Amino acid sequence: MQQLSGLGRRKFLQLAGLTGTGFFLGLNTGCKGSPEVAAVSDPGKLFEITPYINIESNGVITIFNTKPEVGQGTFQSVPALIAEELEVSLDHVNIRQTGGESRFGESQGVGGSSSVRGEYFTLRKVGATAREMLTTAAAVQWKVPVEECYAENAFIIHKPSGKKLSYGELADAASKLTPPKEPKLKDPKDFKILGKSGGRPDVPLKSSGKALFGIDVTVPGMMYASIERSPVIGSKLKKFDDAEARKTKGVIDVLLCERLVGIWRHDGVAVIADNYWAALQGRKKLKADWDHQGREKLNSKDYEAGLRKLASKKGITDHNSGSFEQEYNNAHQKLEALYETPLVSHSPIEPMNCVARWNSPEEVEIWTSTQIPGDLVKTVAKENNIPEANVKLHTMFNGGGFGRRLITDYVHDVVALAKKTGKPIKAIWTREDDTKLGPFRPMTYSAMKAGFNAAGEPVALEHKVISPSIDAGLYPGFDPKKVDKTMMEATAEQKYEIPNLHTSFVYSPLEIPLLYWRAVTSTTLAFSHECFLDEMAYTAKKDPMEFRLGLAKKGTSLEKILTKLKEVSAWDEPLPAGHGRGVAQYEFFAGHCGYVVEVSKKDKGIQLEKIFAVIDMGTVVNPDTVKAQVEGAAVMALTAAIKGGITFENGQTVQSNFHDNPLVRINEMPDVSVTILADGGEVIKGAGEPGLPPFAPALCNAVFAATGTRIRRLPFDINNVG
């Protein structure tokens, strides 16, 4: 991605050759309000100005979007970076999703709120490069100095004479030029798209049922699969009886397969049928016998008791500034608390699914929703021993990602089944599969300690994380004697001036698939960190907002966010009796957001009244998308704070579907008022994740303010907070 290699190479590409059968996220927004999934046209000549931009001689411009759309708005925000510099309106370009092709480079994944952060300058440079090549091509043709020419709305214009040439007319000549090394980027004050709340081109498609997700793909001759796996995750298949399953109308075959999930391979039995319903019915009639090999001993109650016990164990030091031990021992006043969080599911509403077809013994074509097209291509190639170029991937719209689609466990077995049967196969997980089989966001337990001096000021803070590890199950060679940095996420990076800070890690193995979840470990660690800070404020007899502001390093985004929160929430205005406010923030790799939440007492529980969010972006590409991301993050955080979580009994996942693993519904969620801090400049922060971590602690701090009940364990029952 970083290199613009291949620039200037002239290519005649048949559009059909590029896109296979047309299952791509192409659309023609030329006529506003009536979006259509673009039919594959026969454009004649197509010129590649850079791998990211194709211009046809008839003027049709295609921008390749390298970042899968999972709802975070990359279908607009990423092409916008190119279009801005190219001087074309997004209404007049086709946007096409890349499928991990090597010519689009390594960074085709979406995670860590990184799409805009990571590509802001790189992709603007791509657009600027093409603009300069088109401008030069025009100047050469007119035999005028290039300085007299400028780009506007897909034309190059000769200023003195007013002559114009369209990009389509110039594409051939431009594609033969050597690209400039340092193209000039536009001055942000001249931006027409960036920084503005432009409409997302996928929204009309998603408001009419026309957007194609992985689950919507059909290819000729396709068969359907539903795969039975052990109810105790990862057990070995001893034997199975498929006689009844095979008798089911529509069932064609029953085949063994493997789920590749992290370092594990889990057995599965696939029922293949000529329609999905038949595959499901056949699957119900399978009789499979599993060898659990001790996995059936996993019980959440015991595992959690183990975590509590480990809380008193000395951890492996992650961060140590000052001398915590000494200052804590000498402290005038001490505070200690243990915070607990649950396993949770990702639960995108589109269940895992994949369509695979072998076009030849050496080439496989895949249609799926994924956050990682590049890695998918690589792992499928490796697993099947074929060149990466022979894995043709169509990255579809993702019906939610949240981290779940950062692994490809739902792809490999389908690829293998398609090979075995010689037929295209579509597999869809049931919601029960999705809920029971994981991967899950791990829990973290946090043993917190603080010491205060005689003046009542906090002088020492310790955050000990007790948890399983995501990476232990994802990659071989995990070293339990080392700190797992992912599980400590940003615990030592909050900009409070507390002179003696110690953070440490205690590992507790848990052999089930665990995975990054939207905002990863910050979603649990922010809860412990920011609720404990609240406890510290009350211990110091300070207002929680003033206490934080007093500790905030000057000029940091921490100070800015708190100051803004105080203002927008009218923090100093008195509240009616029975109401309470809570504040929290968390700064981590993806960005920085803070909340003030207001609640009121209602019967035995509490009711959410108001939610104020302030997110620091630095530079913002689409303010409306940023707002939408924070609004949504708050909903997801509320679910994680007050709904069930995932538990195990006798090795089996207790929850199975949305009735016992519920999500927050519309009636439970008040509006979120989002304020964006954007100072401009070169710092660009993420939007997709930062809205999650500080929500739960702000809520729980508000609960304390309203009721005096300190919540130290999630989830809590919002209707009964004692």
Add this chain to the structure above:
Amino acid sequence: MPSYKLNINDKDYTVDVDETMPVLWVIRDFVGLTGTKFGCGIAQCGACTIHLDGTPTRSCSIPVSAVADRKIRTIEGVSENVDHAVQKAWIELQVPQCGYCQSGQIMSAVALLEKNPKPTDADIDGAMQGNLCRCGTYQRIRKAIHRASELI
């Protein structure tokens, strides 16, 4: 295999399917209309919402044998050109994120406004409770339904 005559978006279709097959899979896999989505299969998420004789119904939980001779409307039947008031409001307020739940949300919203053209927030919360959105677009849904009510 029994044969069923279905009327979907004012068009007649004949399908030969198992009588227990939920309408959802008939619509998606046999009729080929994929705007109606699968999310849970147990009437919990609303992604599969269609109108059955005008009433919002979870198509994952009703067998094909129960809908013959009744009028089915799916997201594809809401408008030809994405210009129903609800769709216009959805676009104006940029409601969808991942978009997967939105066909179901729109079907519930259209049915609500057909019955109650001027709903309050409480009416909206009541009518839309059956539709989950993991991306959390609820506040925009509320706003967009009010906006659609102005546009009708």
